[in-house]
Amino acid sequence: MRIVFLGPPGAGKGTQAQRLKDYLGIAHLSTGEMLRDAEDTPLGRKAARYMLTGQLVPDDIVLGIVVQRLSEKDCSQGCLFDGFPRTVPQAEALDRMLAVRGMPLDLVLALNVPEADLNARLTARGRPDDDPKTIAERFRQYCALTQPLIDYYRLRGILRQIDASASPDKVFERIRDTIDATVSSNSP
Numbered sequence: 001m002r003i004v005f006l007g008p009p010g011a012g013k014g015t016q017a018q019r020l021k022d023y024l025g026i027a028h029l030s031t032g033e034m035l036r037d038a039e040d041t042p043l044g045r046k047a048a049r050y051m052l053t054g055q056l057v058p059d060d061i062v063l064g065i066v067v068q069r070l071s072e073k074d075c076s077q078g079c080l081f082d083g084f085p086r087t088v089p090q091a092e093a094l095d096r097m098l099a100v101r102g103m104p105l106d107l108v109l110a111l112n113v114p115e116a117d118l119n120a121r122l123t124a125r126g127r128p129d130d131d132p133k134t135i136a137e138r139f140r141q142y143c144a145l146t147q148p149l150i151d152y153y154r155l156r157g158i159l160r161q162i163d164a165s166a167s168p169d170k171v172f173e174r175i176r177d178t179i180d181a182t183v184s185s186n187s188p
């Protein structure tokens, strides 16, 4: 299966992707993690300048690391996209990458959490990009650039909304039920 996790900063994309990766046994592709892991490279240092001010990293940098990761063997059996795509051009590029490989997207899970809860989660986590000013900019970027993807995928009939305001265990239960329902409705 190929699944996208969509949601505002702190919605729990990374948290739930870890669990789902183990449940489905498919590759996990987190662009945030890959960009942070590259911090000692010129590309990583360039990306960090955007991340630390709450901006999205430019599409060409993100797409470069995704193309490379998608060509690794473990992605051929399925892939969980965590925090990617985050812009319409990224979504269009993903469509092209998957079309070339004959592997369509199966599901897009939109994680919904009230903004006050998101702020509390991020402030408690305390990553370098979790200070109040940067968080505010990340939300602004999400609304302007990422939220349009909700309609992009809704129109294709592959979007599912998940109430992600409960505990991580409860949210995972909802995600698992949604995936199981999709698998059984797709099987002959």
Ligand code: B4P
Residues within 6 Å of the ligand: 007, 008, 009, 010, 011, 012, 013, 014, 015, 016, 031, 032, 033, 035, 050, 051, 054, 055, 056, 057, 058, 062, 082, 083, 084, 085, 086, 087, 090, 121, 122, 124, 125, 129, 138, 164, 165, 166, 167, 168, 169, 171
């Ligand atoms: P990401 O690494 O994707 O991180 P995120 O959106 O902040 O958080 P996520 O939703 O994964 O939340 P998490 O599970 O960690 O992005 C960071 C930055 O990288 C972006 O701002 C951007 O600059 C750049 N970037 C990444 N991908 C990009 C792309 N495609 N294009 C351009 N730029 C890109 O959870 C957050 C906290 O909440 C944790 O402490 C967790 O323990 C807690 N939590 C999770 N679920 C909870 C629950 N149910 N209840 C209570 N707490 C919970």
